[in-house]
Amino acid sequence: MCFCVGFAPKQNAIVLLVIQAGFGNDSHMLMLPALLYVRHRSTLISTDMPKPNSHFTVTRDFDATPIASPAISQDVWDGMAPAGSEPSSHLAEVLNQMHDARSLLDISDLEMEILSHARRETTAQLIVQRDDGNHIVFVGHRVQWNDARGPFKGGIRFHPSETLDMTRALAALMMLKTAVLDLPLGGGKGGVQCDPATLSRPERERLSRSYIRAMHPVLGPELDIPAPDMNTNAEVMGWMVDEFESIRGRHAPGTITGKPPALGGSRGRPEATALGGLSVLHRIAGHMGKPLAGNSLVIHGYGNVGSYAHQLATDITGARVTGVCDSRSGLFNPEGLPYAEVSAWKQRHGSFIGCPVGSAVSPDELLVQPASALLLASMEGVIGSHNANDVQAEMVVELANQPTSQEGSQHLLDRGILVIPDILANAGGVTVSYFEQVQNASWQRWSRAQVVERLQQEMASATDAVANMADRHDTDLRTTAIALAMERVVAAQRTRGWSSRSSM
Template sequence: MTTQDHNPYDIVKGLIKESVTTLGLNENVYQVLKKPMRMLEVSLPVRMDDGTIQNFTGYRSQHIDILGPTKGGIRFHPKVNVDEVKALSIWMSLKAAILDIPFGGGKGGVIVDPEKLSVRELETLSRTYIRKITPIIGPQKDIPAPDVNTSPEVMGWMIDEFDQLRGYNIPGMITGKPVIIGGSLGRLEATGRGVVLTIREAARVLEMDLSKSTAALQGFGNVGSMTAKFLHELGVKVVAITDAKGGIYNEEGIDIPALLEFVKDGKNYASKFSDAESITNEKMFSLPVDILIPAAIENQVTKENAPNIQAKILAEAANGPTTPEGDKILEEKGIFVIPDILCNAGGVTVSYFEWVQNTMNYYWKEEEVNKKLEEHMLFGFDKVLDMKKDKQCRMRDAAYMVGINHLVKAMEARGWIKDTEMEKHNNDMK
């Protein structure tokens, strides 16, 4: 469990509260947004390879469906907990709202270390989880997707289980699945591509030349590896990468294509790459790089390591990587923070594209997917930057206000809040 001080659910509620106050909105808006509309806990008994039965715990949170069905990933991790899943579902709502995507926020998780499971045990757990949450999911209800320690293969097992229960194929009930069964081209790379698009825009604002810039990454899973790939293609020198097993450093730049080849089968960790020296996570955060990218889990940029960060841009490829104390220090240091609910929204964007393609039963070329992704990411970045300039606030606060503004308009249209509750807000926004 996270500590009370760094509880992601408390953090996101606090940020929503601040944004509602800054925007001059009625307290009722905060009351609607502060917690998920539905939270499901399920038991997941799995027969292990040795014949014993182990009962895992799973969750699914659905925050708000005012814009459309809820949407969000499923993570398998030993530190999954109720408050984390709730916070992640709220962040998903805000991501969709910032990029004008017709989804609400959902998130799921199972308390498990998948590395301790055989392939058969992992498949059984995946199928059991989807069976248990079937009553509340579907293409018009709630659409799962991959997250930490899940993959297109896992999504394939899950959609197969759902289809068998329903008796026919329903490709739009899950995204991030293999392309052969309705997945979208470009989905696997989407989050990392979106991260780099926002970095490119931040560099433009700061008048930085990316071809002469350096970067360090925490995390080299799907998001971290794709981020490194696209940074390398822009000419950015990636000098350090850390993962769950350690870290690597090369002042002259890590050979990213060679590293991607090294880890492509999923059996090797980036930190075991021999063509670099070892580095600790703590040291990586203090390197004199231009761009720092936390791409792992929550609560990584803290009051302890934030004072040592020298980067000009901190791009939050992970969800909730910065604690409030760390955030305050970054602001004092003048570091340009690309907040998570904007920075890593490429994944939900292309998941939306996948859902649209499934609904039409007509599929786009990868170039079209990538072009549409760039349009959405730049649209969201510009909206947040404009809000930052208008309110003279941090990028994080601006992102929350943009997302909440969008949700408030939907609340007003549906009659969830009264016109009198909107009057002051509308006057302030003129």
């Protein structure tokens, strides 16, 4: 290993060039050079030198100021700026909700400050070769929000509208989600701004592996554990864990969850989010004295979560599904929509257009159909101030992340419509991801029955804790769930000595 030291006067930083070569059993391996920019007070920013299909990775710790590099565009640096007093929409909503929940707690300004900012953010330019030999550049992010309770945990999204602001917001939500389920994990999230529909399968694989090559220094079973999210799946996780293990030179199945079963994935993981959400809905309805048996459910969104919700709804809740939709088309039948026929039609035709078992409706029209519960399993922000007053469901269940805006949610509450928040309703996925980590760490394989039983126990415990706290404080479920999560995270921060208070 060789070191070259220089001084960058403009950045007031020492520049350390590290050239690392393998020795011993690894003597055939040659590591590419890396630039380490070391500022005063031990603030560290690291930028890997270009590697095949993965260029210019920049990591900013929570108390660091980014050091500009000519290799990074100004837009990328601007996007890495810490959230200021007026953060943009997605993160602003999460922070506003956290500040509302603070009224139920006794926490200091310092503790709130720690909860409100990421501990580390990594942005990378990913250069991917297309099938025709040309290259395309994507920007990927990994935001690690809080790890007071355990390693960072959160999915990786591929989406055209993915932004650093959205990634930050979802990372903060993951901190809350793992805490409300009382899992020994923190919160993080990753994303790549891309349209996966325009990429071939080999191109998606190259992009997935490129992301891991860029992010692997900040990932690992005891550091940060990614999982599938929007437009990523078990196949993508398989490519990613293979790339990570190839880089590290050893098996590390617990680095990524949501993997194919052949690579250590957990049974019950694909349906976990839907199963967990239906379990929460069933328990909340019972808590309210309004059982769902024989009543109607409408499901907005028919990806992995929505389709599994349709399949499992009757067995879990006793209700019938009367409406479904994807991004382009929908069906409604007050007598019920049989899962086998609807899913087979969707599989064959790619949409619900022409399906004979129900009347055609648009996705927007489906939102305002009468139902005992409206399950939101599509995208962020589908219910806002523009349409919340038209919703006719008695309950709204957030199976997607942030499907109702802050204003939209308040409109629903003002009208007496119960909202089951995302950090509780869709936490089944991360819970089974945790089960997968446990299985990987102990080299065990649980049966699906074991996974389902333990998931329902965890969801019931979390639901009861939130519902009981809401009754005590006479407030809504979202505010209560966030307050309960914040209370648990702050307790861990205090135990670690991050603030001076020693008890709640």
